[in-house]
Amino acid sequence: MFFKEKSIFIFIVxxxxxxxxxxxQAGDIFVSNAILIFFYIAITELWNFMxxxxxxxxxxxxxxxAIGAYTTAIAxxxxxxxxxxxxxxxxxxxSFLAAIFCFPLLRMRGVxxxxxxxxxxxxxxxxxxxxxxxxxxxxxxxxxAFYVSRMSLxxxxxxxxxxxILSVYFIxxxxxxxxxxxxxxxxxxxxxxxxxxxKYKSICFIxxxxxxxxxxxxxxxxxxxxxxxxxxxLAWTTNIAFIVILGGYGRLVGPIIxxxxxxxxxxxxxxxxxxxxxxxxxxxxxxxxxxxxGIWGWIARKRYIKSPI
Amino acid sequence: MMDLxxxxxxxxxxxxxxxFACLGYGVFMWKGVMGIINAAHGDFAVLAxxxxxxxxxxxxxxxxxxxxxxxxxxxxxxFVIQKYMINRFLPGNITRILLITFAxxxxxxxxxxxxxxxxxxxxxxxxxxxxITLGYLNIPLVYLLSFTIAIITFIILYLxxxxxxxGKAMRAIPKDIEAAKMLGINPANIYNYSMGISVxxxxxxxxxxxxxxxFDPFTGVSYMVISLGVVIIGGLGSIKGTIVGGIxxxxxxxxxxYFLGPLFQYVVCYLLILIALIIKPTGLFGGx
Amino acid sequence: MLxxxxxxxSYGELQILHNINLKVGSSQIVALLGPNGAGKTTLCKxxxxxxxxxSGSIVFYGEKINNLPTDEIIRxxxxxxxxxxxxxxxxxxxxxxxxxxxxxxxxxRKLKDRLERVFNIFPVLKEREKQLARSLSGGxxxxxxxxxxxxxxxxxxxxxxxxxxxxxxxFINLLNLMKKIRDEGVSILLxxxxxxxxxxxxxxxxxxxxxxxxxxxxxxxxxxxxxxxxAYLGGL
Numbered sequence: 001m002f003f004k005e006k007s008i009f010i011f012i013v014x015x016x017x018x019x020x021x022x023x024x025q026a027g028d029i030f031v032s033n034a035i036l037i038f039f040y041i042a043i044t045e046l047w048n049f050m051x052x053x054x055x056x057x058x059x060x061x062x063x064x065x066a067i068g069a070y071t072t073a074i075a076x077x078x079x080x081x082x083x084x085x086x087x088x089x090x091x092x093x094x095s096f097l098a099a100i101f102c103f104p105l106l107r108m109r110g111v112x113x114x115x116x117x118x119x120x121x122x123x124x125x126x127x128x129x130x131x132x133x134x135x136x137x138x139x140x141x142x143x144x145a146f147y148v149s150r151m152s153l154x155x156x157x158x159x160x161x162x163x164x165i166l167s168v169y170f171i172x173x174x175x176x177x178x179x180x181x182x183x184x185x186x187x188x189x190x191x192x193x194x195x196x197x198x199k200y201k202s203i204c205f206i207x208x209x210x211x212x213x214x215x216x217x218x219x220x221x222x223x224x225x226x227x228x229x230x231x232x233x234l235a236w237t238t239n240i241a242f243i244v245i246l247g248g249y250g251r252l253v254g255p256i257i258x259x260x261x262x263x264x265x266x267x268x269x270x271x272x273x274x275x276x277x278x279x280x281x282x283x284x285x286x287x288x289x290x291x292x293x294g295i296w297g298w299i300a301r302k303r304y305i306k307s308p309i
Numbered sequence: 310m311m312d313l314x315x316x317x318x319x320x321x322x323x324x325x326x327x328x329f330a331c332l333g334y335g336v337f338m339w340k341g342v343m344g345i346i347n348a349a350h351g352d353f354a355v356l357a358x359x360x361x362x363x364x365x366x367x368x369x370x371x372x373x374x375x376x377x378x379x380x381x382x383x384x385x386x387x388f389v390i391q392k393y394m395i396n397r398f399l400p401g402n403i404t405r406i407l408l409i410t411f412a413x414x415x416x417x418x419x420x421x422x423x424x425x426x427x428x429x430x431x432x433x434x435x436x437x438x439x440x441i442t443l444g445y446l447n448i449p450l451v452y453l454l455s456f457t458i459a460i461i462t463f464i465i466l467y468l469x470x471x472x473x474x475x476g477k478a479m480r481a482i483p484k485d486i487e488a489a490k491m492l493g494i495n496p497a498n499i500y501n502y503s504m505g506i507s508v509x510x511x512x513x514x515x516x517x518x519x520x521x522x523x524f525d526p527f528t529g530v531s532y533m534v535i536s537l538g539v540v541i542i543g544g545l546g547s548i549k550g551t552i553v554g555g556i557x558x559x560x561x562x563x564x565x566x567y568f569l570g571p572l573f574q575y576v577v578c579y580l581l582i583l584i585a586l587i588i589k590p591t592g593l594f595g596g597x
Numbered sequence: 598m599l600x601x602x603x604x605x606x607s608y609g610e611l612q613i614l615h616n617i618n619l620k621v622g623s624s625q626i627v628a629l630l631g632p633n634g635a636g637k638t639t640l641c642k643x644x645x646x647x648x649x650x651x652s653g654s655i656v657f658y659g660e661k662i663n664n665l666p667t668d669e670i671i672r673x674x675x676x677x678x679x680x681x682x683x684x685x686x687x688x689x690x691x692x693x694x695x696x697x698x699x700x701x702x703x704x705x706r707k708l709k710d711r712l713e714r715v716f717n718i719f720p721v722l723k724e725r726e727k728q729l730a731r732s733l734s735g736g737x738x739x740x741x742x743x744x745x746x747x748x749x750x751x752x753x754x755x756x757x758x759x760x761x762x763x764x765x766x767x768f769i770n771l772l773n774l775m776k777k778i779r780d781e782g783v784s785i786l787l788x789x790x791x792x793x794x795x796x797x798x799x800x801x802x803x804x805x806x807x808x809x810x811x812x813x814x815x816x817x818x819x820x821x822x823x824x825x826x827x828a829y830l831g832g833l
Contacts, residue, residue, distance in 0.1 A: 115537055116586055119537075123575075285409055478699055480687060
């Protein structure tokens with residue numbers, strides 16, 4: 001057992017080392033794709049945890065990404081805030097909003113919570129369309145001078161994805177994670193044992209939104225454009241659900257596998273966004289029928305890996 | 310002297326409410342009878358709109374004539390989906406069903422986008438745009454037609470649920486599924502018909518909304534939100550509550566647009582639904 | 598006509614019924630007595646087809662019925678009055694009765710006759726025909742539940758805990774009605790905790806405890822058997 005853990009540890013260190021060094025020599029395509037992969041890992045890790053272990057399925061997560069993107073764009077272009085500070089700001093604004101939303105949203109459970117998150121996301125979308133400060137329906141386009149280099153973006157995205165993975169790992173093992181999983185399994189029993197459901201769910205929700213807000217910065221730098229339609233689009237949730245279900249529902253490694261495969265799929269079907277989503281939908285249905293645990297879940301079953309994460 | 314345009318506005322809200330209620334009836338069938346969430350409900354409504362659009366543009370078929378065909382097609386779609394894709398995960402596993410219907414929603418939206426592009430469409434029949442004068446008011450014929458269909462749908466649905474044995478079984482099962490099984494009733498069979506009816510109802514709503522408003526492949530999301538709102542406000546106790554919910558939503562939509570401008574139509578409407586959801590998710594008027 | 602042979606049944610891993618042997622003859626009232634948790638309701642569910650037995654068989658009029666679906670079992674002539682009535686409160690008395698005929702289109706045509714028969718046995722139900730089931734009193738609800746079970750003209754009626762929540766007087770009235778029903782040719786498997794009254798009208802009795810049949814015999818003999826009272830039925 002000890003040997004096995006040690007070899008996994010060495011493996012991870014080698015991979016990290018490679019990820020740090022390779023981009024210097026690698027071509028543009030590799031770096032761009034890598035940014036996307038890290039980006040999606042960062043988004044999906046926490047969604048995966050919340051959905052599978054805390055029974056909080058959010059259909060409106062895209063609002064935090066969008067808000068993060070808007071914040072970064074506005075902060076950098078109108079207030080001259082440097083990029084790294086903008087990232088932090090994006091996270092803070094998102095989590096601030098999440099903190100406000102906690103009160104109405106987290107009183108609901110299950111499907112009601114899911115619907116409510118969707119509702120709030122749609123509501124924000126409409127509000128942003130009518131709000132001049134954020135550019136209304138036209139949105140915001142990043143101007144040339146404010147772009148950061150792809151390399152910098154690579155390392156930022158890499159950091160965010162590592163933070164995500166570590167967050168989920170440590171939350172899972174911590175007292176908070178224990179409480180959250182109890183809530184996810186049987187909230188009534190958890191309440192009777194004295195677990196403050198609202199408090200723990202809020203912590204989780206705010207943390208997740210903080211990370212997603214930060215990823216919004218990566219998004220705006222990568223695509224250079226945000227508007228209410230694409231920023232709050234349901235396609236985000238579709239992609240997240242696809243990655244999570246494909247890679248391994250509830251598993252730490254799941255979103256990693258899922259993100260890699262997803263970005264590969266995007267490359268294959270480049271330019272046919274509609275087709276990509278249809279294919280995702282079909283694959284999601286097929287997975288839910290036959291492989292609800294996803295790829296890593298299936299592997300774990302085959303190799304009798306006991307760890308639930 | 311009463312402000313005629315305000316009366317017009319209220320009437321508009323009520324008419325729209327009756328039509329919104331139509332979206333809610335379908336929700337009642339899957340949430341009230343089966344306890345599941347069909348994330349593709351709004352998209353099925355839009356699908357029906359597009360089918361009518363196709364028939365109108367290429368074959369010149371009047372949407373109201375195409376309605377019976379649409380109803381049959383939608384019913385079959387719902388029946389088949391329930392039988393082969395949803396029943397196997399019942400009872401329990403509501404999240405998985407949510408995700409499956411979500412995937413269906415995505416597939417529908419994007420297929421429509423590929424087939425019809427994102428351009429907005431509508432079911433435009435010039436004859437219907439003529440106005441009928443009732444006293445002081447001018448009401449476009451299309452409003453009266455849509456509203457009439459919505460009312461007829463309600464009446465037929467109400468009679469179905471209260472007078473037919475299948476309808477009674479649909480009302481009985483959510484109250485005590487084991488008792489139903491002890492009577493030899495097979496819930497899965499009933500669920501097939503429930504879902505068929507639900508999607509057919511969504512289809513009707515889609516057609517009559519398509520006559521009034523423009524739609525695009527992604528309008529389904531708005532329809533879904535409104536459907537849920539109607540049921541949340543009106544409660545799942547009975548479909549009578551759904552009418553109340555529909556009218557409340559319709560008025561919010563119309564009044565919101567009037568006082569705050571067209572961009573805020575949805576905002577006021579959604580806010581109302583959100584507030585209702587927060588206060589009492591099982592419905593303000595009914596035993597959920 | 599009903600023979601249960603060595604029936605074993607489980608809820609998942611937990612075995613509830615162990616080698617149950619029980620018989621019910623034509624036009625008989627057979628009592629099944631026992632304390633809470635003895636497995637009485639589980640036995641009902643197995644007979645009616647909601648729970649598959651682990652082993653053993655149930656034979657009805659010479660045919661094995663243990664793995665048939667519920668609607669088929671009902672068509673063969675066994676119905677159940679479930680514990681706690683299990684009515685559909687949001688539907689009217691008439692609707693509750695009508696739903697009993699859901700299983701067969703042929704039966705539905707006979708709705709009027711069946712309703713008449715039930716209303717003859719329970720006139721109170723005719724008075725309350727259009728009322729919602731949940732607005733009825735406890736005794737009336739129990740009558741509705743029995744009436745519902747009679748709608749399909751069963752040959753065997755299983756009545757689980759009729760006395761639950763009922764005033765003793767009303768329960769005794771119901772038991773007299775049970776006798777009437779038996780005299781019309783319907784056998785009744787009467788399951789209850791209320792020992793004395795049930796034994797007074799039964800033709801045969803079984804005692805079940807912890808999922809096993811502990812005793813069977815002539816009700817009059819069991820009535821006077823003190824050992825049974827103490828050991829299995831917890832005193833009077």
